[in-house]
Amino acid sequence: MANENLEGAFGVSLPSLDVFLVAKVDQITVHDSNHFNQINTIPIKLMVTETREPNQVIGMTKSKCDRWLAVISGKNLIMNGQAQNQLFILKMVHDENGVNFEQVERIVVKDMPGFSGLCMQYYFKDFEDEPEELLFCKKTELFSLNIKTKAMRTIHRFSPALTEQPVFYSQNNDQTVHVLASAQDGIWYDEKTDHEVDLDELYKVAAIQSVVFDQEERTFYMLSNKRMEQLGFFLIKFNEADPREHENLTMWKHRLDIDDVVLHILRGYDQSTK
Numbered sequence: 001m002a003n004e005n006l007e008g009a010f011g012v013s014l015p016s017l018d019v020f021l022v023a024k025v026d027q028i029t030v031h032d033s034n035h036f037n038q039i040n041t042i043p044i045k046l047m048v049t050e051t052r053e054p055n056q057v058i059g060m061t062k063s064k065c066d067r068w069l070a071v072i073s074g075k076n077l078i079m080n081g082q083a084q085n086q087l088f089i090l091k092m093v094h095d096e097n098g099v100n101f102e103q104v105e106r107i108v109v110k111d112m113p114g115f116s117g118l119c120m121q122y123y124f125k126d127f128e129d130e131p132e133e134l135l136f137c138k139k140t141e142l143f144s145l146n147i148k149t150k151a152m153r154t155i156h157r158f159s160p161a162l163t164e165q166p167v168f169y170s171q172n173n174d175q176t177v178h179v180l181a182s183a184q185d186g187i188w189y190d191e192k193t194d195h196e197v198d199l200d201e202l203y204k205v206a207a208i209q210s211v212v213f214d215q216e217e218r219t220f221y222m223l224s225n226k227r228m229e230q231l232g233f234f235l236i237k238f239n240e241a242d243p244r245e246h247e248n249l250t251m252w253k254h255r256l257d258i259d260d261v262v263l264h265i266l267r268g269y270d271q272s273t274k
Contacts, residue, residue: 070087112150134147183208221236
C-alpha cells in the first residue's frame, strides 16, 4: 500500500496485465492489482521550468492491448488548460519485479505548431504490431500525430469550433465516431459520413461533467450539471450512430453545483447487470 500523499495523481488500469499505474509529478508507479503493492517505478525526465507553474506528467493513455503507453508532460494551467511540452512512448517489458515499461520514443512537442490546447484524453490509433499514430482533439479540430515522422494530420475541423479547450474525448470501438466536450460545448462527429452534431444544442445542456462510451452496448453517456438553464444531475444516453436517438436517464433538478466527476460503467457477473 502507498502511504505518500497522492493528491494530484491519476491512474490507468491495465487489466490484462493485472496491474494499474499511478502518475504523479515525475514518475509513474506500477502496482499489483490483487495486493496493491508497488512493484516498479518508471521515471519521467521533465524539462526545466521557466515559469511558476511546475512541469509534471499531465496525460497518460494506454493501447488497447495494455502493452504501450503514451505519456505527456507539461504544465496544468487555469481554466482546465494545459501546456504540453514532451511526449513519451513506452513499451511493456518484464523484469525481476514483474511488469515494467521502458521508453522507446521521446518527442519534444512544445514548439510544434498546432500542438497546444489539447484535451488530455487521447488515444492510440489501432495497430497490429507497433503503434504508428496517436489521436488528439482540441477546440478547433481532430488530428493525428505520427509517432515516427512527427507529422500532424487534420482529420476534421469543427464548424463552429468549441469556445474552450475540450476536457473530455471519447470514441467508439472502431475509432470512427468521436465525442468531445468542454464544460459548455459538446460535439459528435462521424468520420464515415463526415457528419457533425452540436450536442449541447441538441440536448440543451451546459456544465458538462463527463463523457464515456459503453463498448458492449455501443452507446455514449454524457453527464451535465445544467439543462435548459436549470441546475441538476442530467445523465443522457445516446446511440453511437445517431445522437438523436437518446434516452434521458436522470433529470434531477436539485439546484446544486457538481464538480470533479468520475463516470465509470460497472458490470455484474451476468450480462444484464450494469
